[in-house]
Amino acid sequence: MNIVDSCAYPVMNMNSLILEKIGSLNYQKTPVPDVNYGEILLKVTHCAVCRTDAKMWKMGQRDLVVPRILGHEICGYEMDGHKRFVIWPGKACGACVQCRQGTENLCEKMEITGFHKNGGFAEYVTVPKSSLIPIPDELPGDIAVLAEPLACTINALERINVTAGSNVLIYGAGPAGLLMALAVKEKNANPFIIEINPDKLKISKKFQNEIGIKTAQEFNLMKFEFVINAASSVDTFLNGLNRLKNGGGFCLFSGFTDSKSIPAALINEIHYKQLKVAGAYGCTRKQIKEAVEILTKHKNIVVFLIEEHISLEQVSSVFPKILSSAVLKFVVEL
Amino acid sequence: MNIVDSCAYPVMNMNSLILEKIGSLNYQKTPVPDVNYGEILLKVTHCAVCRTDAKMWKMGQRDLVVPRILGHEICGYEMDGHKRFVIWPGKACGACVQCRQGTENLCEKMEITGFHKNGGFAEYVTVPKSSLIPIPDELPGDIAVLAEPLACTINALERINVTAGSNVLIYGAGPAGLLMALAVKEKNANPFIIEINPDKLKISKKFQNEIGIKTAQEFNLMKFEFVINAASSVDTFLNGLNRLKNGGGFCLFSGFTDSKSIPAALINEIHYKQLKVAGAYGCTRKQIKEAVEILTKHKNIVVFLIEEHISLEQVSSVFPKILSSAVLKFVVEL
Numbered sequence: 001m002n003i004v005d006s007c008a009y010p011v012m013n014m015n016s017l018i019l020e021k022i023g024s025l026n027y028q029k030t031p032v033p034d035v036n037y038g039e040i041l042l043k044v045t046h047c048a049v050c051r052t053d054a055k056m057w058k059m060g061q062r063d064l065v066v067p068r069i070l071g072h073e074i075c076g077y078e079m080d081g082h083k084r085f086v087i088w089p090g091k092a093c094g095a096c097v098q099c100r101q102g103t104e105n106l107c108e109k110m111e112i113t114g115f116h117k118n119g120g121f122a123e124y125v126t127v128p129k130s131s132l133i134p135i136p137d138e139l140p141g142d143i144a145v146l147a148e149p150l151a152c153t154i155n156a157l158e159r160i161n162v163t164a165g166s167n168v169l170i171y172g173a174g175p176a177g178l179l180m181a182l183a184v185k186e187k188n189a190n191p192f193i194i195e196i197n198p199d200k201l202k203i204s205k206k207f208q209n210e211i212g213i214k215t216a217q218e219f220n221l222m223k224f225e226f227v228i229n230a231a232s233s234v235d236t237f238l239n240g241l242n243r244l245k246n247g248g249g250f251c252l253f254s255g256f257t258d259s260k261s262i263p264a265a266l267i268n269e270i271h272y273k274q275l276k277v278a279g280a281y282g283c284t285r286k287q288i289k290e291a292v293e294i295l296t297k298h299k300n301i302v303v304f305l306i307e308e309h310i311s312l313e314q315v316s317s318v319f320p321k322i323l324s325s326a327v328l329k330f331v332v333e334l
Numbered sequence: 335m336n337i338v339d340s341c342a343y344p345v346m347n348m349n350s351l352i353l354e355k356i357g358s359l360n361y362q363k364t365p366v367p368d369v370n371y372g373e374i375l376l377k378v379t380h381c382a383v384c385r386t387d388a389k390m391w392k393m394g395q396r397d398l399v400v401p402r403i404l405g406h407e408i409c410g411y412e413m414d415g416h417k418r419f420v421i422w423p424g425k426a427c428g429a430c431v432q433c434r435q436g437t438e439n440l441c442e443k444m445e446i447t448g449f450h451k452n453g454g455f456a457e458y459v460t461v462p463k464s465s466l467i468p469i470p471d472e473l474p475g476d477i478a479v480l481a482e483p484l485a486c487t488i489n490a491l492e493r494i495n496v497t498a499g500s501n502v503l504i505y506g507a508g509p510a511g512l513l514m515a516l517a518v519k520e521k522n523a524n525p526f527i528i529e530i531n532p533d534k535l536k537i538s539k540k541f542q543n544e545i546g547i548k549t550a551q552e553f554n555l556m557k558f559e560f561v562i563n564a565a566s567s568v569d570t571f572l573n574g575l576n577r578l579k580n581g582g583g584f585c586l587f588s589g590f591t592d593s594k595s596i597p598a599a600l601i602n603e604i605h606y607k608q609l610k611v612a613g614a615y616g617c618t619r620k621q622i623k624e625a626v627e628i629l630t631k632h633k634n635i636v637v638f639l640i641e642e643h644i645s646l647e648q649v650s651s652v653f654p655k656i657l658s659s660a661v662l663k664f665v666v667e668l
Contacts, residue, residue, distance in 0.1 A: 062606060098581060106580040106608055159608065234598045246440040247432060252605040261595040264568045270613040271586040272396060274440055274493065277611040279604040 016122035047120035048073035048145040071121035072114030089113035105282035150291035151283035160249030164188035172231030199326035350456035381454035382407035382479040405454030423447040439616035484625035485617035494583030498522035506565030533660035568594040
């Protein structure tokens with residue numbers, strides 16, 4: 001069967017999950033998408049559920065255009081040849097200042113898969129050929145889907161130039177914070193995690209032990225070279241800046257979902273202590289490639305981050321859990 | 335006369351200006367200071383008045399210990415040999431992490447001349463030998479004193495990695511903002527200044543024209559690679575972050591003196607646009623040396639920044655002017 005040829009006529013249908021508008025998710029048949037110039041049709045095998053997917057369903061997101069098939073942590077294979085890929089969920093112009101200086105995640109004409117264009121919560125997805133990142137045979141698809149979130153954490157560490165031997169404090173022991181700790185470890189630095197929900201600390205104990213993550217009480221008086229928020233409360237910023245040594249760096253990895261205001265006196269500390277606060281949003285292809293290597297090396301540990309393999313129909317029922325409970329990573333199998 | 339020998343007995347007196355406590359400044363005779371191991375006694379020829387001096391007099395400062403002879407923008411000569419120097423107003427331990435990584439201005443045992451120890455509003459000052467930066471014969475002392483404030487602006491540009499060809503928006507056309515523009519120009523970047531006080535723009539017209547600084551209305555819709563506050567209102571931060579291109583850098587060069595709070599939504603922009611906010615506080619010896627070179631090259635332009643040469647007795651009368659009026663740089667001649 002050659003899906004690409006058959007796209008034109010008759011139209012083939014596929015199972016998909018569409019966010020019609022904020023709060024309204026439909027599991028339904030939709031046409032297999034047309035393949036445009038420079039694109040490829042990918043058969044999706046796995047798509048992980050990101051907290052941002054749940055957030056988009058609940059309250060929208062800056063870059064979301066509805067109706068939309070969500071899902072941007074995708075693994076699949078091409079119809080000819082069956083080569084397996086994860087995708088960089090971006091389509092960058094390659095010509096703007098941002099692309100030229102290596103920050104293609106800030107491309108001025110960026111279209112994000114699962115945000116501006118349809119994503120991986122479907123049997124098929126079209127992807128720019130240039131966004132395909134090949135994966136080795138020994139990397140299972142349900143682990144490979146973590147390449148995108150892991151790459152985002154690598155981007156965070158690069159934004160504040162995390163150095164070998166440094167101590168890095170991470171707010172939040174959700175999947176993002178835990179992957180961040182893995183990335184920190186890969187930089188030969190030391191990950192510490194603060195998590196206010198004791199249940200979250202419990203469910204990831206196995207992963208923490210394997211990676212060598214220090215948690216909570218052990219470091220109440222410590223100051224850190226680097227602090228990163230992998231949790232969306234403004235408190236992470238209010239408290240985190242005070243945990244930095246002079247000259248230290250804070251990475252705003254997670255956007256805030258609450259709206260507490262921030263006293264000018266705290267921002268003044270950035271001046272007096274020569275702190276650096278850097279935002280991180282998304283990742284680049286280079287970072288996804290690096291993530292694939294790390295996942296391949298540590299697949300037997302990363303597997304502890306998977307909460308459950310689910311079907312497309314189950315996604316809507318896990319969104320509320322992701323937003324409110326102590327859960328690890330849900331991976332949709334197609 | 336050998337001042338150093340005569341320090342021990344009998345005690346010689348000198349004219350000095352002492353901040354007894356916040357708001358209380360005394361012009362009085364005090365003993366010429368003892369010279370400790372590793373120090374030198376410098377005969378002060380010039381000491382410029384920094385806005386921070388006026389701020390310390392009015393409201394104190396984090397690093398100020400009173401009673402104190404203020405003044406940290408110092409030029410003078412050694413008693414033997416009459417070699418001329420400006421000083422790096424720091425005494426760093428040389429052994430802590432900060433010193434070892436080249437950020438000696440953040441030294442964990444830092445003592446700042448004119449803050450923790452007595453400064454240049456006096457006929458003599460003792461300075462660590464290691465903090466002396468020689469100046470060339472052709473650089474007049476009243477220009478040389480600007481090496482320290484200029485070095486602080488160089489530190490600011492280095493903190494956000496200002497690149498050649500970039501557009502840099504500076505808030506504030508006081509002496510610090512104008513020196514910042516000079517430093518920007520020396521990086522082959524393009525300085526733009528916003529100043530809310532039209533009088534301030536008027537009095538520095540000559541300097542602006544010589545350097546090639548663009549001001550106000552000309553760039554209302556422009557976005558910038560870099561923004562720096564050389565003004566102490568929180569508004570510079572609230573407005574300035576919005577003037578940045580994606581991936582741009584904001585330098586918190588001036589501490590805030592007002593206490594407006596900052597909405598979390600603005601800090602969220604740091605995340606979404608991958609902005610960088612970096613504090614700058616003080617400078618290093620290397621930056622003072624660079625500043626001396628720039629001043630020597632541009633002494634005929636920098637002279638336009640001098641408002642008036644004054645005596646030690648006049649300092650108390652210029653503090654209120656510095657805090658409230660459109661004035662350039664006052665330089666004390668001793």
